[in-house]
Amino acid sequence: AQSVTQLDSHVSVSEGTPVLLRCNYSSSYSPSLFWYVQHPNKGLQLLLKYTSAATLVKGINGFEAEFKKSETSFHLTKPSAHMSDAAEYFCVVSESTGFQKLVFGTGTRLLVSP
Amino acid sequence: DAGVTQSPTHLIKTRGQQVTLRCSPKSGHDTVSWYQQALGQGPQFIFQYYEEEERQRGNFPDRFSGHQFPNYSSELNVNALLLGDSALYLCASSLPNPSEQFFGPGTRLTVL
Numbered sequence: 055a056q057s058v059t060q061l062d063s064h065v066s067v068s069e070g071t072p073v074l075l076r077c078n079y080s081s082s083y084s085p086s087l088f089w090y091v092q093h094p095n096k097g098l099q100l101l102l103k104y105t106s107a108a109t110l111v112k113g114i115n116g117f118e119a120e121f122k123k124s125e126t127s128f129h130l131t132k133p134s135a136h137m138s139d140a141a142e143y144f145c146v147v148s149e150s151t152g153f154q155k156l157v158f159g160t161g162t163r164l165l166v167s168p
Numbered sequence: 169d170a171g172v173t174q175s176p177t178h179l180i181k182t183r184g185q186q187v188t189l190r191c192s193p194k195s196g197h198d199t200v201s202w203y204q205q206a207l208g209q210g211p212q213f214i215f216q217y218y219e220e221e222e223r224q225r226g227n228f229p230d231r232f233s234g235h236q237f238p239n240y241s242s243e244l245n246v247n248a249l250l251l252g253d254s255a256l257y258l259c260a261s262s263l264p265n266p267s268e269q270f271f272g273p274g275t276r277l278t279v280l
Contacts, residue, residue, distance in 0.1 A: 097258070154267070161209070161210050
């Protein structure tokens with residue numbers, strides 16, 4: 055069975071400082087990994103995805119994540135936080151073949167202060 | 169190009185009632201998945217429809233059922249509503265092979 059663990063329920067940063075949201079995964083298969091963002095009253099938006107190509111994945115809005123198989127981690131980073139980054143972030147795993155059942159983590163709420 | 173649309177936006181029901189939620193996929197997509205997101209939790213997979221058939225089902229009781237129409241739109245039906253069914257219900261559309269799932273804004277269901 056696949057699962058993801060998001061290590062922090064809340065992360066608080068100041069605008070302009072780096073962001074680190076941590077995620078560990080468990081998968082019996084070669085996984086696909088994703089980060090989604092959810093703003094209040096809006097649908098989930100895909101930030102980036104890893105599908106067994108380059109281990110450093112660049113996404114939208116300056117976010118990137120690094121797939122580390124030895125550590126079973128897929129942490130999300132951004133060099134400089136913006137106020138508009140405040141939202142809920144979900145780490146997601148799925149099988150890389152077959153139809154795609156997404157397994158979500160419990161989410162990390164990112165708070166950005168001025 | 170319209171994205172994934174869901175209706176209604178909000179819904180209030182009482183225990184024991186039945187509810188139907190609707191989803192129209194993104195143009196060109198023929199696969200629809202449904203997820204339940206309880207307050208403070210990540211979305212949980214309910215089931216996925218492709219070619220008008222249920223392809224895979226998550227750990228949800230038979231009270232949860234669905235349908236996909238020839239135009240690829242989909243319905244989620246929940247019978248005998250419980251208080252614990254209160255949640256945001258998300259629809260996602262995609263192509264059948266592993267590909268990005270595009271999510272709609274969701275339907276907020278409140279069961280009193």
